[in-house]
Amino acid sequence: MSLVARVVPDVTGVDKVFDYLIPSELHDAIAIGDRVRVPLHGRNVPGWVTEIGSTADGFTDVDEAKLRAVIKRLGFGPSVEIVQLAKWASHRWCGRLRAFFVAASPSTLVASLPTARYQRDQVKAMGDSEVSLAVKEKRSLLVQRGPLKSPVDVMVGAALVGPTLVIVPTVVRARLFASSLKRHGLTVAVLPDEWDSAAGGVDVVIGSRTAVFARVPQLCGVVVIDEHDDSLREERTPTWHARDIAIERALQLNISCVLVSALPSVAAKVWAGDRVLKSDEQDAQSEWPQIQLVDRTQDERWSNSLLSSEFIAELRDHSRRIVAVLNTKGRARLLACASCKSLARCAACDAAVEIGTTGQFSCPRCSTQRPQVCMKCSSAKFLTLKPGVSKLREEIAQAAGRKLADVVEVTGGGDDAVAIDQSKMLFVGTEAALHRVHEADTVVFLDIDQELSAPRYRASEIVGSLLVHAARLVGRSELGGKVMVQSHSIDSPVLQAMATLHIDQYLQSVSEMRSFMQLPPFGALAQLSGTNIDEAINTLSKNVFVNVSASHDGSYLVKASDWQVLADALSEIEAVKGVRLKVQVDPARV
Numbered sequence: 217m218s219l220v221a222r223v224v225p226d227v228t229g230v231d232k233v234f235d236y237l238i239p240s241e242l243h244d245a246i247a248i249g250d251r252v253r254v255p256l257h258g259r260n261v262p263g264w265v266t267e268i269g270s271t272a273d274g275f276t277d278v279d280e281a282k283l284r285a286v287i288k289r290l291g292f293g294p295s296v297e298i299v300q301l302a303k304w305a306s307h308r309w310c311g312r313l314r315a316f317f318v319a320a321s322p323s324t325l326v327a328s329l330p331t332a333r334y335q336r337d338q339v340k341a342m343g344d345s346e347v348s349l350a351v352k353e354k355r356s357l358l359v360q361r362g363p364l365k366s367p368v369d370v371m372v373g374a375a376l377v378g379p380t381l382v383i384v385p386t387v388v389r390a391r392l393f394a395s396s397l398k399r400h401g402l403t404v405a406v407l408p409d410e411w412d413s414a415a416g417g418v419d420v421v422i423g424s425r426t427a428v429f430a431r432v433p434q435l436c437g438v439v440v441i442d443e444h445d446d447s448l449r450e451e452r453t454p455t456w457h458a459r460d461i462a463i464e465r466a467l468q469l470n471i472s473c474v475l476v477s478a479l480p481s482v483a484a485k486v487w488a489g490d491r492v493l494k495s496d497e498q499d500a501q502s503e504w505p506q507i508q509l510v511d512r513t514q515d516e517r518w519s520n521s522l523l524s525s526e527f528i529a530e531l532r533d534h535s536r537r538i539v540a541v542l543n544t545k546g547r548a549r550l551l552a553c554a555s556c557k558s559l560a561r562c563a564a565c566d567a568a569v570e571i572g573t574t575g576q577f578s579c580p581r582c583s584t585q586r587p588q589v590c591m592k593c594s595s596a597k598f599l600t601l602k603p604g605v606s607k608l609r610e611e612i613a614q615a616a617g618r619k620l621a622d623v624v625e626v627t628g629g630g631d632d633a634v635a636i637d638q639s640k641m642l643f644v645g646t647e648a649a650l651h652r653v654h655e656a657d658t659v660v661f662l663d664i665d666q667e668l669s670a671p672r673y674r675a676s677e678i679v680g681s682l683l684v685h686a687a688r689l690v691g692r693s694e695l696g697g698k699v700m701v702q703s704h705s706i707d708s709p710v711l712q713a714m715a716t717l718h719i720d721q722y723l724q725s726v727s728e729m730r731s732f733m734q735l736p737p738f739g740a741l742a743q744l745s746g747t748n749i750d751e752a753i754n755t756l757s758k759n760v761f762v763n764v765s766a767s768h769d770g771s772y773l774v775k776a777s778d779w780q781v782l783a784d785a786l787s788e789i790e791a792v793k794g795v796r797l798k799v800q801v802d803p804a805r806v
Contacts, residue, residue: 222267251290294320311454320429322411332417343373351437358488362503363687378436382422385447425458505697513557531616536657555595568669581671659686676710740782745771752789
């Protein structure tokens with residue numbers, strides 16, 4: 217009898233598993249998930265063991281005499297349950313298995329694991345008792361808390377029951393939370409740097425999205441902080457989402473999954489159902505800063521400028537530290553009626569329209585065309601709104617009565633390693649300003665309509681996420697934090713929800729729209745692109761269980777009733793010879 221290891225090579229572009237003999241001296245050393253070195257096409261490459269079987273049981277269909285042997289064991293990799301989770305995720309997001317093993321492995325070789333360090337029995341902090349009870353009873357739930365409410369109590373409440381995995385949007389926030397948890401007396405491992413400590417055993421393992429694949433012994437609960445944040449989504453293919461991985465991992469292990477959010481995503485709300493833990497009305501008010509909506513259709517004095525009267529009054533209060541945001545990335549062209557100032561929208565899907573080659577309004581989301589006529593007042597005259605950050609910097613300096621050097625321009629295009637001058641009181645920039653400025657008294661969104669009306673079905677969720685970021689930024693203001701939102705569409709459901717804190721009504725309306733259009737989470741959606749894919753698309757179009765449509769940028773959109781049907785259909789066309797296919801399941805920008 218011989219043992220055989222099924223190995224995924226750590227080689228870019230190789231999407232196969234290969235069988236190798238395990239030498240007798242390594243029988244007791246190699247386990248599923250371990251990193252090994254194997255021969256492949258004339259060279260020795262690293263890889264991961266996904267399965268181990270015996271030739272006596274017919275584990276491999278390759279002649280034993282032709283099997284090459286594993287050269288050596290390199291170190292620890294993902295555990296058995298993570299290997300199974302990676303296989304599920306590979307099918308779910310139609311991606312290569314190697315990508316998930318890379319995310320689940322340490323950046324350096326780990327030959328041995330440290331001794332477990334558990335101290336939760338010595339912690340005196342109570343944490344969130346309702347979360348503790350849910351984790352103890354293996355119940356999953358959605359915790360809805362405002363951005364000014366720290367989620368540390370939720371983490372402590374879960375960690376008091378047993379080893380807990382915490383996923384946060386960024387590594388910076390992971391380190392901040394880790395410091396707080398250590399002050400409570402808990403042992404903490406921050407990924408990716410402390411992968412070995414996490415695998416050895418600690419009270420809390422915390423990290424960004426890849427930490428969802430962390431090796432955590434005796435795991436009792438998974439907590440996802442800010443589950444609505446797009447940073448939890450992998451931008452490269454496969455486009456997996458840490459929230460969905462966490463939910464599936466908890467399901468496979470029969471443990472609790474706790475999602476925490478100030479403005480839950482539709483996917484989280486549908487998943488949770490009535491398993492939602494919310495603050496009472498009075499506490500909810502204290503968990504949010506003031507959110508002021510500025511109706512640009514009423515400001516006649518500054519109708520041709522992004523500097524509203526309210527914003528100028530704020531600028532002239534030199535005691536306040538102000539961040540002005542104008543996100544120019546990926547924006548749709550915005551056209552406003554010259555008479556009533558309302559935005560030009562699509563009559564079918566309500567997205568912002570642009571002027572097409574025929575001179576008519578064209579919708580970039582659903583391709584509907586119509587004449588250049590305002591749907592509110594029937595005017596045929598429109599203004600194009602196309603300001604730039606650099607020009608705004610000059611206008612803001614003049615309106616505030618300050619020198620141009622006193623206004624700092626912040627964008628994501630520069631070198632983030634170069635720290636901006638945090639001593640200044642005025643900042644203007646793209647969304648990057650929300651992440652690079654440390655504290656503020658006021659955050660102003662100069663033109664939220666370009667995100668609100670973008671040709672994406674998740675546009676309102678993206679806007680909500682930006683507002684939550686801003687609310688957290690002004691949360692520590694001693695002068696009273698404020699978020700100002702300038703818009704031509706202040707009746708937008710997401711803006712009204714943030715201003716009035718009637719979040720459930722907004723989620724209900726968005727859920728109804730998604731359900732009607734069979735968009736995620738009520739259906740499955742994928743974007744396909746690549747070379748030589750016409751034949752594959754023709755084959756896919758014949759599948760009665762999916763709907764294929766061409767996109768305006770040359771890619772294809774594929775819809776199905778659920779992700780299982782979609783994944784099964786896409787797995788068939790990926791095998792077509794000569795096709796180089798890029799698949800984005802649940803695309804973020806569609």
